[in-house]
Amino acid sequence: MTTSSESNALSLTLDVNGKACEATVEPRTTLADCLRNELHLTGTHLGCEHGVCGACTVLVDGRTARSCLMLAAQAEGCRVTTIEGLSGEGELEPLQQAFWDRHGLQCGFCTPGVLMTLTELLRDEPNANEDAIRLALSGHLCRCTGYQNIVAAALSAVECIRRRP
Amino acid sequence: MKPAPFVLHRPRTLADALELLDSRENARVLAGGQSLMPMLNMRLASPDHLIDLNRIDELGFIREEGDEVVVGAMTRQRDVEYSDVVASRLPLMREAILQVGHRQTRNRGTIGGSLCHLDPSAEMPTVMMAFDAVLLLQSRRGARTVEMGSFAEGMMTTALQPDEMLTQIRMRPWDPAHGASFVEFARRHGDFAVASAAAMIELDPSLRVSRASLTLGGVAATPLRLRDAERALIGRRGDEGFTKVAQYADECDALDDPAFPSWYRRRLAVTLLARAIDRAYRRAAARAVKA
Ligand code: FES
Ligand code: FES
Numbered sequence: 001m002t003t004s005s006e007s008n009a010l011s012l013t014l015d016v017n018g019k020a021c022e023a024t025v026e027p028r029t030t031l032a033d034c035l036r037n038e039l040h041l042t043g044t045h046l047g048c049e050h051g052v053c054g055a056c057t058v059l060v061d062g063r064t065a066r067s068c069l070m071l072a073a074q075a076e077g078c079r080v081t082t083i084e085g086l087s088g089e090g091e092l093e094p095l096q097q098a099f100w101d102r103h104g105l106q107c108g109f110c111t112p113g114v115l116m117t118l119t120e121l122l123r124d125e126p127n128a129n130e131d132a133i134r135l136a137l138s139g140h141l142c143r144c145t146g147y148q149n150i151v152a153a154a155l156s157a158v159e160c161i162r163r164r165p
Numbered sequence: 166m167k168p169a170p171f172v173l174h175r176p177r178t179l180a181d182a183l184e185l186l187d188s189r190e191n192a193r194v195l196a197g198g199q200s201l202m203p204m205l206n207m208r209l210a211s212p213d214h215l216i217d218l219n220r221i222d223e224l225g226f227i228r229e230e231g232d233e234v235v236v237g238a239m240t241r242q243r244d245v246e247y248s249d250v251v252a253s254r255l256p257l258m259r260e261a262i263l264q265v266g267h268r269q270t271r272n273r274g275t276i277g278g279s280l281c282h283l284d285p286s287a288e289m290p291t292v293m294m295a296f297d298a299v300l301l302l303q304s305r306r307g308a309r310t311v312e313m314g315s316f317a318e319g320m321m322t323t324a325l326q327p328d329e330m331l332t333q334i335r336m337r338p339w340d341p342a343h344g345a346s347f348v349e350f351a352r353r354h355g356d357f358a359v360a361s362a363a364a365m366i367e368l369d370p371s372l373r374v375s376r377a378s379l380t381l382g383g384v385a386a387t388p389l390r391l392r393d394a395e396r397a398l399i400g401r402r403g404d405e406g407f408t409k410v411a412q413y414a415d416e417c418d419a420l421d422d423p424a425f426p427s428w429y430r431r432r433l434a435v436t437l438l439a440r441a442i443d444r445a446y447r448r449a450a451a452r453a454v455k456a
Contacts, residue, residue: 010173026170027170027171027172027173027215028167028168028169028170028171028173028205030167030168030202030206033167049166049203049206050166050202050203050206050207051199051202051203051270054267054269057269060272060273063243063272064268064269064272065269065272065273066199066269066270066273068202068206069198069199069202069203069270069273070198070202070273071173071195071198071202071217073173073175073217074198074217074219117268117269120268121268135268135354136267136268138267138353138354138355139266139267139268139269139270139355
């Protein structure tokens with residue numbers, strides 16, 4: 001049984017984007033705050049901090065999760081993937097390229113979360129149709145694009161992945 | 166918006182969790198975190214001790230035991246969504262789970278967490294009420310079972326004592342030929358529903374209703390079984406008088422708030438109930454015709 005001694009700092013080792021990262025946080029620190037403030041991975045955005053907007057979505061063991069609704073301590077022993085972990089050396093993933101090409105973002109605040117959700121969706125359903133894409137996106141708020149270009153970008157990523165050798 | 170400080174406990178066994186819950190003052194258990202974490206962030210809840218259940222593997226399972234299906238309290242909503250047992254034996258639960266939050270929240274949200282939070286508009290408590298599910302509550306003192314009807318005491322208030330934890334839920338599947346339907350109205354898909362209706366219907370060989378379960382969610386402080394309406398449905402066929410039966414929903418004591426006054430909720434309840442009965446009936450009838 002592990003117990004944090006009276007609200008003291010916890011020393012965590014987290015697997016983030018394939019790297020072992022050390023962080024010392026309070027037990028009450030959310031995963032989102034740990035990523036942003038301790039590990040300086042500020043690509044994960046915080047909109048509402050109560051699970052409604054989807055901006056903070058990351059992958060935990062390959063599945064989307066709201067990082068504002070998880071404690072950093074809960075991510076111990078899990079693989080965490082953030083937007084910083086999507087592309088390799090300067091190369092954009094097909095999904096990212098599609099957002100670029102299709103103007104799938106304006107201010108970009110919602111984009112990291114949206115991309116994490118679509119990463120999960122296109123991995124599980126490489127042939128996702130518009131309905132499946134819209135359903136997955138229903139967990140995200142975007143105040144700029146009106147969603148049309150996000151959907152168009154996702155569909156063009158599906159097409160690109162299908163044509164990939 | 167950050168949680169107030171607390172001591173975090175991460176037990177690996179149920180026994181350890183119950184021991185902590187028993188021995189610590191002002192302790193809360195943390196399940197999937199999709200309701201409690203927002204409350205912590207907004208400081209609507211500020212426990213001194215938080216007991217994280219996510220490392221306790223023994224609480225997550227879906228299994229068939231005799232003529233019952235048993236679900237562990239820490240079973241993720243996602244696992245219910247993809248469960249063959251749920252799809253084949255508990256079609257009402259399967260249809261309802263797809264309306265719980267979003268993919269991103271179902272990945273972590275749990276069945277037990279949803280039942281203990283007992284939001285009036287939440288889908289899972291409504292499903293449990295429809296099944297007359299039996300809940301197992303455990304503490305260091307021992308275990309007891311409670312029917313969903315007595316577990317749901319009032320607005321976000323359960324029968325759990327401070328040292329008790331919900332550990333499993335038992336449901337008795339209906340005859341494989343029954344029809345089920347769960348319908349809700351929310352302003353956006355995945356948002357909290359304003360109101361919902363659950364119907365399960367069994368038919369006799371002449372396609373008359375022989376057994377019915379009708380439940381409303383989001384209308385009253387807790388899910389509401391409409392026993393009178395169920396009785397009124399017995400013996401009916403096709404759509405004869407279904408709308409009249411749905412009028413029973415108009416008699417309930419509905420919640421009232423500025424956004425959704427009680428007259429509006431009641432009207433919504435009547436419409437949703439009629440729709441749920443109609444769909445459940447058609448599904449049962451389609452099965453009977455095929456057989
Ligand atoms: S910041 Fe996490 S869902 Fe909005
Ligand atoms: S691009 Fe600005 S919020 Fe979506």
